[in-house]
Amino acid sequence: MIEKITFDGVVQGKKILILGAVHGNETAGPNALFKVIDDIQSYRINLKRGCVTFVPICNLIAYQKDVRQVDENLNRVIKHHDNPITYEQKIANEISSLIEQNDILLDLHSTHCQGDVPFVFCDYPTSDNLKLIEAIDVDYVLLGWPQIYSGHADITDYSTERYAHDCHKSGVTLECGYHKEPKATDVAYNAVLNVLKQYGMIDGISHISHCKTNIYLTEFIIKRKNGRLCQNYKHLDRILKGQKIAQYDDGEVLTASQDGYILLPNGSAEIGTEWYYLGTQNK
Ligand SMILES: [Zn+2]
Incomplete structure (x- = not known):
């Protein structure tokens, strides 16, 4: 059973x-949410409208072990499983019920490399989701996730965002920067407060300092055998057409097919999982 806490405002919203x-x-995400929960419980923040439910730690066993997952990637199995087998499928059943009971989802994540730039995923650029993103103070929006997964029958992308969309809810995923960077907690904390302000749930106006750049995902690469990335890439590093990106131990080299960006590089990806993504500013 996942632990959650719900706060109700005086007025409906x-x-x-x-x-x-x-x-x-x-x-x-957990660090920021524990801080916001404490702010509300200590009356430093007054929830005046609507209802907010926090689940600071969705994948408890993985969190306790400081690993990404126990049996499988939770953010690829978010839907109802009639006969849940893996640990993540059991959690997915609880999370999907919570998504159904709410109007808006904000899913807080972080990324693998020191210095990674925060960004928000907008898998479904509906007007409701764009309103939600408006409140989040990051420089980059990544689009096109469902499209790059649609051709891969062997990999499912049942994410929290997808489940929210399938249930006609708003939902976006915020990647707050490098996991261990204290700044990432600040990004998450500010985003939570700004989103609550955006919907009039707490006092204040969300202050956004800059315009966002849209990056369109073009493909992802599954690590098929032992190998390594050719550089110590960070998320959103620029790459050039023909640039060597990765090399397998048997000598096979993977290159970029166009100018653009490397996204979410995971130097310690397991074989059979996503190694890195590529994207461009051109739709
Ligand atoms: Zn994540």
């Missing part, structure tokens, strides 16, 4: 669900 540690080693 939106119902918001905010998740942390869907991936166990992504601690920025």
Whole structure:
């Protein structure tokens, strides 16, 4: 059973669900949510409208072990499982019920490399989701996730965002920067407060300092055998057409097919999982 806490405002309003540690080693979300919960319980923040439910730690066992997952990637199995087998499928059943009970989802994640730039995923750019993203103070929005997964029958992408969309709810995923960077907790904390302000749930106006750049995902690469990334890439590093990105131990080299960006590089990816993504500013 996942632990959650719900706060109700005096006046009716939106119902918001905010998740942390869907991936166990992504601690920025839990750190920020414990802080917001304490702010509300100590009356430093007054929830005046609507209803907010926090799940600071979705994947508890992975969080306790400081690993991404126990049996499988929780953010690829978010739906109802009639006969849940893995640990993550059992959690997915609880999370999908919570998503159904709320109007808006904010899912807080973080990324693998020191210096990673925060960004928000907008898998479904509906007007409701764009309103939600408006409140989040990051420089980059990543689009096109469902499209790059649609051609891969062997990999499912049942994410929290997808489940929210399938249930006609708003939902976005915020990647707050590198897991262990204290700044990532600040990004998560500010985003939570700004989102609550955006829907009139707490006092204040969300202050956003800059315009966002849209990056369109073009493909992802599954690590098929032993190998390594050719550089110590960070998320959103620029790459050039023909640039060597990765090399397998048997000598096979993977290159970029166009100018653009490397996204979410995971130097310690397991074989059979996503190694890195590529994207461009051009739609
Ligand atoms: Zn994550």
